Amino acid sequence: MMNDVQTKTKKDLMASLLSKNLPKRIKKNEEVEARIISLSKKRILFDIGGKAAAVLGDKELDEISLYLPYLKEGNKIKVKIITEESKNGFPVVSLRNFFNKGKWEILKEKKEKEELIEVVCGEYGKGGVFVDFMGIRGVIPTIQLAEPYIKEPEKLEGQPIKVKILEVDKSKNRLVVSQKAAISGISQKKLKEKFDQIKEGEKYKAKVINISNFGIFCEIDGIEGLVHISEISWEKVTNPTAFVKVNEIIDVIVVEKNEKDLKLNLSLKRLKPDPWEQIEKKYPKDKLIEGEVIRKEKYGYFIRLEPGVEGLIHASKLKGDEKIEIGKKISVYIERVNKKTRRLSLVVSTTEKPIFYR
Secondary structure, eight states: OHHHHHHHHHHHHHHHHHHHHSOOOOOTTOEEEEEEEEEOSSOEEEEOSSSSOEEEOHHHHTTGGGTGGGOOTTOEEEEEEEESSOTTSOOEEEOHHHHHHHHHHHHHHHHHHTOEEEEEEEEEETTEEEEEETTEEEEEOGGGOOTTTTTOGGGGTTOEEEEEEEEEETTTTEEEEEHHHHHHOOOHHHHHHHHHHOOTTOEEEEEEEEEETTEEEEEETTEEEEEEGGGTOSSOOSOGGGTOOTTOEEEEEEEEEETTTTEEEEESGGGSOOTTTTHHHHSOTTOEEEEEEEEEETTEEEEEEETTEEEEEEGGGOOSOOOOOTTOEEEEEEEEEETTTTEEEEEEOOSSOOTTOO
16 A cells, blocks of 8 residues: 555656656747856857757847847846747747847946947938937937037938937937037036036026027037027027027026036026016107017018017008008007017007097
């Protein structure tokens, strides 16, 4: 009786051991955990629990050199089964998911260590020069280009260049790099020290680096800043190039500091008093004043009383026989002033005030 029990126990134990040692069945497209057995530029072997070690596909083997510093023998890593058994008898696996995740990790680490990366430049667009880092799309803002490319950014297309990472955010799929920072060699720590020395509300000398249709890009001691089109003048601005030139040194006021990006919001117009500050005293109701006709709209004519102060002669206040010409001077009465909305209502001066004047 005892012998039968012992025999059954031995059979169960053997069956259990055999089942544990049986190679795992693998399926194409299945993702499994693998252990790195050996690692080199020419071949990587993985233990995936199958009857034979698995190898990395040839196409991905060409990419592996960049990742070798981040992999070690014995590491466990997720792989995807591409082929259950190749002509050589080995299963073939893919590290594509790791590559996609690993690229962002590498970028993050490179940024923290302030190390340069090599990117391939693409087309030049509104935001700057688009670049590629192993399939990740990024951008070099125009202001972050070095000479002579800041003037001719389109000439970078197709070129591999070294850059420094300014921003990297996988969740936003955002990569911003700088050619200028890579060439200058200024560390982020040094840049932060300079940034901290700049004070909001104070006046500084700034160099004009670039001009766009939405503002003027400047630098204050190497710190990037923008004079938005709304901060160029108290007048309505349609063409920023009419106010400054590239490489010109100008006075600006620091309006705001962006601690995260180490960038500055700047102003030109705040160097001068706001003409609307004393508007009600300077232009009281019923005052007769001369202004320049600057433009015509469907709803009336705009008259410039002084730089930054415009008023409207509404079409409903016109009889139709008035001689109003763009660029000419005209005498008008102040009808209403709204300091809050920065609006002035005007009526054309005649020998007598119109009956509709209020």
